[in-house]
Amino acid sequence: MQKSFSKYLKSKKPVMASLLERLKDKYEHVGILGTDTLTTVCYVDYHSSNVGEDSNDCGFVIKVVHDGIYSEYATNELTMRRLDKIEEKIDELVKANMKTKKVGLKLAEEEKLTKSFSRKNKGKYLNKEEIITALKETVDLFKQEEKIVHAGARFMVEEISKVYLSKNKDLEQYYFFPSAFIYSVAADQGKTQMFYNSVDDISMSKVLKELPKKVKETASVARELLVAENPEPGIYDVITAPSITGLIAHEAFGHGVEMDQFVKDRALGKEYIDKPVASDLVSMRDGAASCFAIASYFFDDDGVLAGDTLVIDKGILKTGISDVNAASMLGTKPTGNGRRQAYDHKTYTRMTNTFFEPGKDKLKDMIKSIEDGYLIDVTNNGMEDPKNWQIQCTATIGREIKNGKLTGKVVSPVIMSGYVIDLLKSISAVSDDFKVNSGGSCGKGYKEWVRVSDGGPYLKAKVKIG
Amino acid sequence: MIRRIEKILKAKGVDKYKITEINEEKYEAYYSLQKLEATRNTESLTYEVTVYLALNDNKMLGSASFNLPYNMTISQIEKKVDEAIASAKIAVAPYYELVEGVGRKTFKDSFAFENPLAEIDKVANIFFKEASENKKFNSLEVFYKQLTLRLVNSKGVDYKKISSVLEVEAIPSYDGIKQEDPSNQKVELYKYYKYPTLDKEKIQKDAKEALADVEKRFKAKKIDFNGNMNVILRDSDLNQLIGNLISLYSYNAVFSKATDKKIGDVIQDAKRGADKLTVTLMPSSKANRFDSDGVLLEKVVILDKGVLASYFGNNQYAQYLGLKPTGNMRYKKLEKGKKTAEELKQEPHIEIISLSGIQVDPYADYIGGEVRLANYFDGEKSYPIFGFSFSGSLTESLKEITLSKETTKATDYEMPRYALLKDLNIL
Structure with missing residues (x-):
């Protein structure tokens, strides 16, 4: 583990500065991002354990704006000796024989800012031996659980260091995020099922302390899934647990307000700004600074400080989220949502921590109000359609509610689909609970994966389950 | 560099190891509303190293891996190796042997562009040339990647693959006037193509089809019935169905008891008249002839006429299962069926063109998904529909599956062009 800002990036800053000096008068805008992400992974299951490090997101990307477009050269070898070669590579990119008409990009002048940010582990740093021992103890607890034939636990620490240098900006950030994941495989009478759970926190010790507490629930739900039936297709009153509430926020309106899609005329949302899109009980936010979770960075990959965007205010769509390019094309202010999968990928407008705000209702009253429906929990996957506002959200488990009571019967999987506005306008109660889950990854289409969180309270809504 | 790493490993007493050298060059161009937005070039050279330690009289094998994400000094690499040795002593698995190599081998399946960005721009313009006032590509991203990967281990594996691929993400869009349904006046679809060679005719055909599909999406009507209907799956949706179905039979899944099926067990209890599934896994190209452990890849039949013929998977779990x-x-190759497409489509059915994402859960015995575009044939005529979902039991669907004689090929599958699943619920 690095435990503080990357020494490697620190050593490369003079090289980045020299490169910036060479390029800054040659192009309308030059920005250089350096990243050093180290992910340490420890894994234990019934039979084996392993330890690994992944540091593939370690490199530099140089962005230059010229002639109404931008070009980027990315490399993992930035040395004083290579600067001539790198400059040559950028010149080649700029001079490439591209016949297609250009979009006419012109970036706004960046504000002057020099700042360094850091968020370290809270409490003691644990070594790999301590982590493996704790994971083994957790996995051993599954061996006492009925019908559990296999189980595993994975602990992951992400340490992210980034430098952003441009004519007006000199930013550094280091942040640390520990998380863990457990799963169990239940088997009985020729049927097999799997269930997983996750824990995250700012403290390594706390994550490992919380993990064993999740074992009973993880085993119990895996057993419940063994006898789960597929739900009867139909329209139901449902209560979404925070995991599914977050999935809806993410798929229904998170993707729908990514403003690079506004530029490409790919999102219906741009025609609905200041119009009602949801029940007036609904307010939704996105931002790296909106709460503490996996996507809580200090500045984005464009060097824009983390934001907190109120996307929906009491049912009215207020604004979208954006990266620098999209904001420039639309004439708006960037919101700190420019993210890359890694240094060798492009920046897009991406979600960070996305959630519905809590309301005033009590979960028990919400359950009581349902005659025939489900309490839906545990995100499996989802798919967006910002252009036509169709939505598909898959939950792992649905708990049957009949006459205001949970019956104990479970169904799986629960695939909800329909028209986004119908779903959001059907929200008739919002609980006073609030939970954000950091276990997710989000793609743009089917690629460009970044870590995100989502969540919120329990919601009561009417949905199509098919 | 590989020799340098090997020298350090040996000096530290490590006699079991695996080193992967990954050399990548990528060129990319991004288009917004058919105008150029950005160009990119990436060059990277990285190394992945795994250190193995035999422990407890060869009963256990410790392992730990790390990356060299940039050109490190000898002392930096030594430090990484020391840390990995310490980690391998605490991260252990039942003993297994590393893959034995057959010496140096090179597998190549690549094509080169003299001026990659100019060629990429020409590819983009093949798409744009097919556009018209109402039908165009609101977003287009073109990627050309060249990869040279070399895998070396301590037991004689020294294999290299050289490959290249051209990929296109295209968003065909249609803008029209639809007063009865204002939220569907502007519509789009998602398309992703992988081309193992620069086949301009194929690219042009894909561009035309993408625009024809999105026009259908504009003309599509919301479905106005519920109930059961035969559903036709095709292309990547069928590939995903087969992939999910056989995923239960990997060595890892079997060892982890995620399945209790034995070789020779009937997986698909096909009814009379249905096509029995025969699925073969095989190398995807002339370059992809070894896996990340150095196992040389040969085709293997997983399902033979609906019966489990073989498990599949990596070196470690194969050895655990003997x-x-x-x-x-x-x-994946799925063998073709007995009926022609025309015969398959005689009865009323829904042919799915675009889904949000097919959902196949073999554990919960479920198949379904939200449909973005489909053709509905009511027995007399065919018209495009959208805005519904389909679902059903995976086991029951497979009992009566019918596959077409016609086949289709992509970079990761060869399948019948159509698969008909009976009586799925439409909502």
């Missing part, structure tokens, strides 16, 4: 490693392969 079986021969097949290696990890993604390319």
